[in-house]
Amino acid sequence: MQFGVFSVSDITRDPVSGETPSEAERIDAIVRIAEKTEEVGLDVFAIGEHHNPPFFSSAPTTLLAHIAAKTQRLIVSTATTLITTNDPVRIAEEYAMLQHLAKGRMDLMLGRGNTAPVYPWFGQDIRQSLPLALENYNLLHRLWREDVVDWEGKFRTPLQGFTSTPRPLDDVPPFVWHGSIRTPEIAEQAAYYGDGFFANNIFWPKEHYMRLIKFYRQRYAHYGHGTEKQAIVGLGGQAYIAKRSQDALNEFRPYFNEAPVYGHGPKMEDFMEMTPLSVGSPQEVIDKTLTFREHFGDYQRQMFLMDHAGLPLKTVLNQLDLLGEEVVPVLRKEIESRQDPQTAKPPTHAGRVRDKYGDQPARQPRPNANRGDNVTGGSPYQDTK
Amino acid sequence: MTAQFRLVVVSAGTGDPSSTRLLADRLAQRVTALGTRKQLTVSVQTIELRELAAEIATALVSTHIGAKLQNAITTLHHADGIVASTPVYKAGASGLFTSFFQILDNDLLIAKPVALAATAGTARHALVVDDQMRGLFAYLRTIVVPTSLFAATEDWTDSALTKRIDRAALELVALMAAGFEKTVRDESWDRYQHEFGSAGGTELSIDLDSDLMRLAAGGSAN
Known part of the structure; x- marks a missing residue:
């Protein structure tokens, strides 16, 4: 199982010190957080995508390529990449490029985005969000799998003889997670393509997600990708850890009370009761996280939100030490001993290359010579007609 | 054999006892008494919104439904009839009252019979029920009885209020007894809009034969 950290990229005033970091400070901090994620032995770092203040992450592949260059093992990912307001052609190109630079140590999570004003900034309409997301992904899926694509849809300019470059690394498309908190159609699409399904369960009660994940698993099996237990599921989580649980509660409470989205709302204890938020000792975080697989079935990826609500960098790095040294090693051991043997391995590029080619060498597309007109006619690559 | 009905009283009154609750209770008692005469056993449950105030406020600003609020939602889901009663503040129903009903899933109360009641310190608020509250309950697709109850200070000593309570009770x-809710839900439930997990978490059917589902499975948008 993979463990990682995901960040919303919020720039929030620290309610304890009263300081608001500058964009420059927060961007430097996130790179440090990503490096630290690898140093403490975690597997994945993921960043959100936003196009309005107080968030900084408008260009995730630029950030993730930089992080990939500064790390050795870490998988870089998103939470989420907007499949609605981004042109799927640009997603295909940018993330294939990232995949090459990161030597396959990447994947991405697609989401719709729920900030209505963002849509018209990119020429879209939130009322069409769901069909837009579904159609865009249908196209994205083809762009990574077919060298030459003819396509016509409802929302985007048609494509004639289009080749998305570079082709995916080893001609194996990046692994895709479909993130959804309430939409069966998104779960259906993830199941149809045999992709991963990520339920960011950090805000809502578990019963809601249990239903959606169950539906995804059933449909995954229905489309013949494997059994329900072999479906690829990721979950969100949120933790604040201290050696003594009372210290954790005291230290995190001011950040919780003023946090974006859920701040000024429920009491922290009630929120802990009803959502995956763990505030406490390493053992308490371990115990709570271990209940997730009992509710949702064995899964492949557990992400933790560790850096939001104005927590200062020093605290976040300290949190990552505790997460990486005292929580995740125990979780790995405990989950390994409890996990159903049928459970699928978490997705990696190496594993997907093996699945596609076995012992054979991977395809390495080489373009034909430039004939001045590479947009008509046969295959643009030497190894296909 | 007598038929069993569950009547749920929702009161946004704040005093203990409040005149708002008192008006609702008088109506509920008349419903029970009339039911007995017609071979219907009516049990009454009461939701005091005052006790849910913090959870209602939290739910309005987050997706977080507290335990007491969830209980209230479940109680309403099983209601065969509803008495909804509120004080009038500043020429409108109490914000506590409207907030509570705004949190509910759009399809939780479809076709349920409802009697509306309001109390106020002056008769000048008399049209609040018919002019303002009915719209909310129309949106929720409930069926509101023709007689609305309104009690200003002077009404409490007027026998005409008792007569109106009797009228509303009989209508409810x-x-x-006519089984209107059951007929609508049994024969027409699919014609109303639902979301996955709506109707208080009970609406779990997924229509795989829709345009969006076909698009999700690699088809094209119409």
Whole structure:
């Protein structure tokens, strides 16, 4: 199982010190957080995508390529990449490029985005969000799998003889997670393509997600990708850890009370009761996280939100030490001993290359010579007609 | 054999006892008494919104439904009839009252018979029920009885209020006994809009034969 950290990229005033970091400070901090994620032995770092203040992450592949260059093992990912307001052609190109630079140590999570004003900034309409997301992904899926694509849809300019470059690394498309908190159609699409399904369960009660994940698993099996237990599921989580649980509660409470989205709302204890938020000792975080697989079935990826609500960098790095040294090693051991043997391995590029080619060498597309007109006619690559 | 009905009283009154609750209770008692005469056993449960105030406020600003609020939602889901009663503040229903009903899933109360009641310190608020509250309950697709109850200070000593309570009670009993909700839900439930997990978490059917589902499975948008 993979463990990682995901960040919303919020720039929030620290309610304890009263300081608001500058964009420059927060961007430097996130790179440090990503490096630290690898140093403490975690597997994945993921960043959100936003196009309005107080968030900084408008260009995730630029950030993730930089992080990939500064790390050795870490998988870089998103939470989420907007499949609605981004042109799927640009997603295909940018993330294939990232995949090459990161030597396959990447994947991405697609989401719709729920900030209505963002849509018209990119020429879209939130009322069409769901069909837009579904159609865009249908196209994205083809762009990574077919060298030459003819396509016509409802929302985007048609494509004639289009080749998305570079082709995916080893001609194996990046692994895709479909993130959804309430939409069966998104779960259906993830199941149809045999992709991963990520339920960011950090805000809502578990019963809601249990239903959606169950539906995804059933449909995954229905489309013949494997059994329900072999479906690829990721979950969100949120933790604040201290050696003594009372210290954790005291230290995190001011950040919780003023946090974006859920701040000024429920009491922290009630929120802990009803959502995956763990505030406490390493053992308490371990115990709570271990209940997730009992509710949702064995899964492949557990992400933790560790850096939001104005927590200062020093605290976040300290949190990552505790997460990486005292929580995740125990979780790995405990989950390994409890996990159903049928459970699928978490997705990696190496594993997907093996699945596609076995012992054979991977395809390495080489373009034909430039004939001045590479947009008509046969295959643009030497190894296909 | 007598038929069993569950009447749920929702009161946004704040005093203990409040006149808002008192008006609702008088109506509920008349419903029970009329039911007995018509071979219907009516049990009454009461939701005091005052006790849910913090959870209602939290739910309005987050997706977080507290335990007491969830209980209230479940109680309403099983209601055969509803008495909804509120004080009038600043020429409108109490914000506590409207907030509570705004949190509910759009399809939780479809076709349920409802009697509306309001109390106020002055008769100048008399049209609040018919002019403002009915719209909310129309949106929720409930069926509201023709007689609305309104009690200003002077009404409490006027026998005409008792007569109106009797009228509203009979109207509510008639709608409950007629099985209107069951007919609508049994034969027409799919014609109303639902979301996955709506109707208080009970609406779990997924229509795989829709344009969006076909698009999700690699088809094209119409």
